[in-house]
Structure formats: structure tokens, C-alpha cells
Amino acid sequence: MEYVKITKGTPAAPLEVYSSEDLEGIVKVTYRDCRQDVEDLKEGEILVTDMTDASEEVRLMYAKALITERGGLLCHAAVFSNSVGVPCVVGDEKVVSKLKTGDYIRIDYDGSIYLRK
16 A cells, blocks of 8 residues: 655654554544544544543543644643553644544654555
8 A cells, every 4th residue: 555644743652562563544533622523433543633631531542543733742642642552643733634534544653644545
């Protein structure tokens, strides 16, 4: 399969576990003003959102990985991901506008995100 690099964020949770094998999956995009979308997150999807908060933790457990536009190494998504072992990339500005639900992506250990063509 052919991939194109679309963006890069800061790895904030155990991406190094996947250093020898890339993490791939289907994207679920959510927006802060439409949090109901998180309720529709299916197990194994990669959640792409502007940010996360504690009210979503039960559903976040279903995510294969988290990617957020905002935040750093101490934001909710990063702390949550580290505590439960879910890979996470944070601070990836405009990632929500670059991806759409159903896209298939690959996340490299350095936080680079590639879209499958």
C-alpha cells in the first residue's frame, strides 16, 4: 500500500512499543462541540480529536490510539494514554481538518502520520 505523510505531532505515550512495526488503523474524527461522536467510537479505531477530557475515559478505552490537536506531554490524552497503554500523539495542529472518519492511517514511532492512498 502507498502512504503519504500528512502531519507530525509529539509522541506522548508508548509509541516506542511500535518502533519495529507501525501502528495502522481506521480513523474516527470527533469535534469538541460534538462529543456524542466519542460515544460512537468502535473498538480498534484511532480517535482523532482536538482534545480529550475525563468524562470520555470509558469510551477512550476502545481506541487503538489517540491523536489530538492540542496538548503536550502532561495533557489529559497523554496522561490517560500512559496510564492504560494506549499509543498517543498530541499537539498535532489541524489534524482534525486533515483527516476524516473512515480514513486509514499509519502512525510511526516518531509521531508522523501517514494517510493511505
